[in-house]
Amino acid sequence: MTDGPDSASGVELSRRRALGVVAAGAVGALAGCLGGGDTIDSLPQRGDQQVIADVESFPNQGNEHVQRGTQVDYDTRPPTSGPHYAGTVQAGFYEEAQPMGDVIHTLEHGAVVAYYDPDAITETARENLQTWGRSFTGTWQSFLAMPYPYDDPETPYALTAWRHLLRMGEYDEAAVRAFCAEYLGRGPENPVR
Template structure:
């Protein structure tokens, strides 16, 4: 500006924070669009129908069998919304109001996303939720080994945590920052809907932050 001040100098602290969050979301969406373009594959093939017939070159762009789904249009029955969660760092054990937790105070180090065969620390996993991860937990006493394998195979490769959690009141839970749903089992269709709707949500406190390069919990297998 002409008087030497920037536009941000005239904004309140809250407005500056909201502006920075909007810039993060825009950068994340741009990155995701770029990755989608890179993942498109063009396959060229030629078909000869016999002597004297010109070869036909077919360009095929491989995309998803169904069009992308707008996460905001997905309704997940039974989802509990948890409000008033404080995204603050603590060095102590936290007594969370939810089991498993779905946000709140957490350890300064986030848990590296992946599949774990042992329980992971709540405080590290909650930090990963702050970054946009979805945490799927299951009670090993309520699932067979085959069902656990099925659950592992259904997990996306990024921004996902899967771990056992003893003593749950449902076989499977899916949690993101501020949202949670109890599921009837590994075949519950709400699991996939929850993941599509909330994984890497721009509404988390730190959208686009890493879900790797931090700490592993015990029993990480991938």
């Protein structure tokens, strides 16, 4: 008796199943590398406290919605809370500063915003920030990077979340990961973590 195409032996069936699992894993890994959306589960529940020990925390400056175009003076530079517009900024890497009223609302939604000095950004930092911007795209847990919205920034890089700020003298991928683990998805409007 010979095996037909629909009657694989037990060994052959096991081999096929194993290949299917490997193929599914490869597709999942490829999707993760391409930054296919929300990957919040890949972050630890909390950031490494030694890495984020220099995070500054500030009082809430409010979350009132104001009319687009309203000039708001924020207490921190870059801002970490305060009156803002009704719009938000999509996740991603930006070559130009986005409207601060929208950026602040995005922080309220649980985003992490990375600022960089365009004159100091390294290629490694650019590529890493682009990856973060492609990987965390959810409404309540997004990541965006943009140049500082003013001249003469205090440091080449800074990370912000609602009421929190970490200034970095040089790009530190471990600090970005720890900051995101601690604050991404934990905005006051609709915390998802």
